Amino acid sequence: MPPRREYGTGGISWIGPTKVQLCIWVPTENDRRRETKVVKVPDREHGGRGKAKEELEKFIAEVAQRASVPTGPTVTVADVLDAYLVHCKRIGRTQSTIESYEHATRRVPATLGALPLAMLTPRDLNAFYGDLAERLADNTIRQTHAILTAALEQAMKWGWIKDNPAKGATAPGRHTPKRSALPLPDIAKMVAAASAPRKNGADGDVVLAMAIAVAALTGARRGELCGMQWNDIDPATCSITIERQWVPGKGGQYLAPPKSEEGVRSIVLGQLDLDLIERYREIMREMLRRELEGWLLSYDAGVTPMRAKALGQAITELGKGLGLEVTTHSFRRSRPSSLPLALTWTLPPFEWAIRRKSCWRPTFSAPMTDPSLPLRPLRNASWLRGYPAEGFSEASCQGPNGIR
Numbered sequence: 001m002p003p004r005r006e007y008g009t010g011g012i013s014w015i016g017p018t019k020v021q022l023c024i025w026v027p028t029e030n031d032r033r034r035e036t037k038v039v040k041v042p043d044r045e046h047g048g049r050g051k052a053k054e055e056l057e058k059f060i061a062e063v064a065q066r067a068s069v070p071t072g073p074t075v076t077v078a079d080v081l082d083a084y085l086v087h088c089k090r091i092g093r094t095q096s097t098i099e100s101y102e103h104a105t106r107r108v109p110a111t112l113g114a115l116p117l118a119m120l121t122p123r124d125l126n127a128f129y130g131d132l133a134e135r136l137a138d139n140t141i142r143q144t145h146a147i148l149t150a151a152l153e154q155a156m157k158w159g160w161i162k163d164n165p166a167k168g169a170t171a172p173g174r175h176t177p178k179r180s181a182l183p184l185p186d187i188a189k190m191v192a193a194a195s196a197p198r199k200n201g202a203d204g205d206v207v208l209a210m211a212i213a214v215a216a217l218t219g220a221r222r223g224e225l226c227g228m229q230w231n232d233i234d235p236a237t238c239s240i241t242i243e244r245q246w247v248p249g250k251g252g253q254y255l256a257p258p259k260s261e262e263g264v265r266s267i268v269l270g271q272l273d274l275d276l277i278e279r280y281r282e283i284m285r286e287m288l289r290r291e292l293e294g295w296l297l298s299y300d301a302g303v304t305p306m307r308a309k310a311l312g313q314a315i316t317e318l319g320k321g322l323g324l325e326v327t328t329h330s331f332r333r334s335r336p337s338s339l340p341l342a343l344t345w346t347l348p349p350f351e352w353a354i355r356r357k358s359c360w361r362p363t364f365s366a367p368m369t370d371p372s373l374p375l376r377p378l379r380n381a382s383w384l385r386g387y388p389a390e391g392f393s394e395a396s397c398q399g400p401n402g403i404r
Contacts, residue, residue, distance in 0.1 A: 010056050017043055020052045022059045035063050062090065075160050077120055078113035081105045083158075084151035095254065096247045104147045107132065117161055120152075122168030129171060138172035145171035182330045187216050189322055190315075206287070207306065208314055210280045211297050215315075215331035217276075218267045222315075222328040223247055223308040224258055228296040230281075238274055239266045248309040 011023040015038070024035045037059050041051040085105070088098055112128055125148065132141045149166040156164055195209035211225055220228070223245030232241045243264040246253040258264060281292055284301070294302030297311075312328050319326030 010060055012052050012056055014044060014052075018048065020048075020055070022052075022056050024060060024063055026063060035059075075117045075155075076113060077108065077115050077117060080117055080151050080155045080160065081108065081113070081148075084154050087154060094256065095249055096256065099249055100143075101147055104144045107136075107144055108148075117155065120165050122165050122170075125166055125169035129169065133172065138174075142171045142174065145169065182216070182326065186322075186324055186326075187212070187331070190318055190324070190326065193322055194318055205314075206280065206283055207297055207299055208311075208318070210277075211306065211311055212315065212331070213276065213280075214296070215328055217269065217273055218242070219332040220267075221245065221259060221332075222312045223253075223256075224260075225328070226253075226295070226297055226306045226308045226311060227255065229294060230292060230296055230302065232296070233274070233277065234266075235274060237266075237268070238271060239268045241266045246305060246308045248307070253308055 013021045022037045042048045152164045191209045195204040226246040227244040247256045290301040295305040297306040
């Protein structure tokens with residue numbers, strides 16, 4: 001029989017070189033019941049004993065937390081939501097998902113939360129959604145409904161209720177508004193406004209300007225933009241790899257895999273676009289007098305990344321100042337064939353950031369979708385669909401108040 005050692009209220013039994021069975025006796029009204037769990041640990045002679053103790057303590061805390069949740073007629077809606085959050089943490093939902101669930105459950109009013117679960121009806125939930133509609137968007141209400149539905153479905157599996165009242169409730173219908181790509185002149189306007197010197201004499205924000213340019217170039221989310229590093233750029237293939245994102249959370253942001261269904265992905269850029277990024281690198285190197293490493297979007301030569309939440313707020317505020325309704329998602333709809341032109345058009349503001357005297361006169365390469373087209377000056381950019389060439393002139397080489 002395998003050796004067995006007791007640790008307080010639980011026991012550890014080795015059932016293999018790297019496998020243990022944890023056992024806890026939980027008191028009940030009439031007697032006690034046995035809870036067990038099998039976990040893998042390192043070899044018992046190489047740290048396994050200590051790890052087994054840690055796993056036992058976690059198991060004791062987990063069982064104690066489950067036992068503290070009331071059952072039967074005393075279970076309330078708030079109890080179900082709390083228990084569901086614990087369940088989501090146990091099954092390994094991501095931190096951002098848990099935090100979004102917690103935020104959604106805080107919308108439930110105290111009166112609804114104190115309602116016994118057995119008395120909850122679809123009508124109660126419909127009344128709750130109606131109250132939310134007075135101050136929240138339909139999409140937010142649908143998210144709340146989805147979380148309540150999942151929590152009540154889990155309560156059915158636990159045997160707390162027989163039917164899910166949320167399935168009889170009606171959330172607002174899904175309406176997808178028609179959204180068009182952000183026009184190229186607006187992209188140029190935002191980059192110019194971000195990088196141009198301020199009225200109070202302060203320097204422009206070149207990092208924010210580059211963030212907008214890269215957002216239009218790659219269509220990356222705000223967290224993915226902040227997660228880009230210099231070594232993600234491959235000059236040989238003219239591409240940039242998106243393999244991480246910064247996610248805002250409690251106590252600060254944390255790294256996570258990309259949110260996109262594609263996961264880690266590489267985006268092919270043109271040589272003109274790589275030149276734009278290299279131009280930004282030269283400007284930041286000259287301003288900071290340091291070589292840039294680490295994070296692409298950073299104010300201290302790559303040591304500290306830009307915060308994803310701050311980037312989203314900065315872009316929105318910048319757009320408001322220009323009379324534009326813009327978020328980081330607005331750049332995800334830019335047409336790939338137009339991006340080289342849009343980003344080349346934005347190069348002059350970077351020159352203002354370090355106060356160079358000469359004006360760079362742009363020429364444009366053909367879009368990557370048609371490599372057969374030759375290099376053309378702006379006035380003859382007939383491949384720019386939907387944007388009149390007269391909208392881009394040599395006057396574009398001037399910054400605010402005629403600064404060159």
